[in-house]
Amino acid sequence: MSGIQPGLDLAESREDHKPVNGHGLDDGLSLSSLTVHADDYLNEGPDVAPPMHVSTTFRYGRDPETLKITTDPNDPYDGHVYSRLTAPNTTRFEAILSKILKGPTLTYASGLSAFHAALVFLNPKKIAIGDGYHGCHGVIDIHSKLTGLKKLDLDCAAEELGPGDIVHVETPLNPTGESRNLKAFAEKAHSRGAYLVVDATFGPPPLQDPFLWGADMVMHSGTKYIGGHSDMLCGILAINPSRAKEGWLEKMIQERVYLGNVMGNMEGWLGVRSLRTLEVRVQKQAHNTEKLVEWLHAALHPDKASTGSDAAALSSGKYQAVTQVVDSITHGSLQEADIKDGWLKEQMPKGYGCVFSITMKSKDHARRLPSKLALFHHATSLGGVESLIEWRTMTDNTVDPRLLRVSIGIEGWEDLRDDLLQGFQALAAASG
Numbered sequence: 208m209s210g211i212q213p214g215l216d217l218a219e220s221r222e223d224h225k226p227v228n229g230h231g232l233d234d235g236l237s238l239s240s241l242t243v244h245a246d247d248y249l250n251e252g253p254d255v256a257p258p259m260h261v262s263t264t265f266r267y268g269r270d271p272e273t274l275k276i277t278t279d280p281n282d283p284y285d286g287h288v289y290s291r292l293t294a295p296n297t298t299r300f301e302a303i304l305s306k307i308l309k310g311p312t313l314t315y316a317s318g319l320s321a322f323h324a325a326l327v328f329l330n331p332k333k334i335a336i337g338d339g340y341h342g343c344h345g346v347i348d349i350h351s352k353l354t355g356l357k358k359l360d361l362d363c364a365a366e367e368l369g370p371g372d373i374v375h376v377e378t379p380l381n382p383t384g385e386s387r388n389l390k391a392f393a394e395k396a397h398s399r400g401a402y403l404v405v406d407a408t409f410g411p412p413p414l415q416d417p418f419l420w421g422a423d424m425v426m427h428s429g430t431k432y433i434g435g436h437s438d439m440l441c442g443i444l445a446i447n448p449s450r451a452k453e454g455w456l457e458k459m460i461q462e463r464v465y466l467g468n469v470m471g472n473m474e475g476w477l478g479v480r481s482l483r484t485l486e487v488r489v490q491k492q493a494h495n496t497e498k499l500v501e502w503l504h505a506a507l508h509p510d511k512a513s514t515g516s517d518a519a520a521l522s523s524g525k526y527q528a529v530t531q532v533v534d535s536i537t538h539g540s541l542q543e544a545d546i547k548d549g550w551l552k553e554q555m556p557k558g559y560g561c562v563f564s565i566t567m568k569s570k571d572h573a574r575r576l577p578s579k580l581a582l583f584h585h586a587t588s589l590g591g592v593e594s595l596i597e598w599r600t601m602t603d604n605t606v607d608p609r610l611l612r613v614s615i616g617i618e619g620w621e622d623l624r625d626d627l628l629q630g631f632q633a634l635a636a637a638s639g
């Protein structure tokens with residue numbers, strides 16, 4: 208049978224076109240197999256690419272005997288009622304996310320609205336948090352106003368935490384790209400009955416799985432790597448399966464209905480489109496970043512780099528401009544002590560993330576470098592296929608004004624290297 212034949216019952220025809228796999232997908236499948244197929248069971252018709260559903264409201268069934276109230280997102284085609292509750296594209300997006308993040312997952316209008324929802328749900332008296340994304344501190348300020356929430360230092364003594372409090376760890380960390388030991392923070396939180404919430408925005412799959420190390424909840428700004436094309440705002444909360452068993456998911460779904468901070472239909476559709484290529488994008492971006500950081504590190508320390516394919520270029524002084532204008536760089540791959548210790552490789556086995564920072568010798572050089580580059584957009588945000596560079600002090604006044612945050616895209620890494628090099632050379636020439 209092919210297509211919808213005249214006189215044929217529509218539902219029957221759809222049934223015929225349903226892919227065979229789907230809901231009960233084998234968890235042994237690879238990341239890309241899951242991002243391409245984990246929503247197959249929600250694929251109603253013959254479409255290969257998901258149709259876009261823009262409706263805010265959904266017809267109830269015609270048979271009055273079977274009318275029932277359901278907001279079960281796993282029963283989406285029967286369950287959709289109103290798009291503040293669930294909507295078809297968002298449900299497909301959440302179905303894939305739940306598989307790849309390895310816990311039931313809800314989406315929100317933005318990363319910060321997800322963080323807000325996490326604080327509303329857990330309602331802690333204290334939250335231990337370090338530097339990192341400044342916006343999260345803004346959300347905490349709002350909660351402090353409403354509930355008296357107190358902020359503790361991330362490295363506070365365990366005794367300062369109580370049951371129900373939060374240890375919030377961002378890793379890898381904004382803007383340095385350095386990683387933190389989740390296992391150690393989980394132990395500290397759990398020793399006091401507190402929860403570990405991990406902002407894993409900088410370490411999407413396949414780079415890390417915070418649940419393996421004890422996270423109770425994992426947050427992402429899906430605006431970054433999950434979206435991956437700089438065209439959608441999205442927040443994500445994944446719930447540790449053992450916490451989901453305690454009823455967290457149902458309560459958080461209920462609270463989202465009343466917070467009303469859901470993504471738009473278009474974003475749900477874009478999210479599925481984006482997830483299809485998550486693994487290939489992130490792998491390429493992580494590879495590019497490792498290559499570029501390795502190159503910059505060698506160029507900054509030409510004395511130490513006696514081996515490698517670039518040895519001749521290094522000794523010839525080809526990269527001299529780097530040492531003239533760059534003071535230092537930071538990235539997880541340069542956390543030598545932590546790599547030696549073992550935990551960093553264990554927690555980030557597939558690469559150390561696609562963001563790093565460059566601290567220039569002067570604030571003026573940091574201000575000018577972006578305008579010398581051809582392949583990097585001078586813009587905030589990160590995680591997209593396009594490489595970005597940002598003079599970070601423009602949006603975050605807590606960082607060194609000589610610091611540039613770099614988000615590496617999927618371009619060829621040698622092209623990015625050559626672009627950075629000519630930028631450094633232009634700055635070095637201009638400063639004589």
Ligand SMILES: *Cc1c(COP(=O)(O)O)cnc(C)c1O
Binds near residue numbers: 320430442
């Ligand atoms: C961007 C970002 C956020 C905030 O996400 P939005 O989607 O912009 O609200 C939170 N944490 C980190 C680490 C981020 O990079």
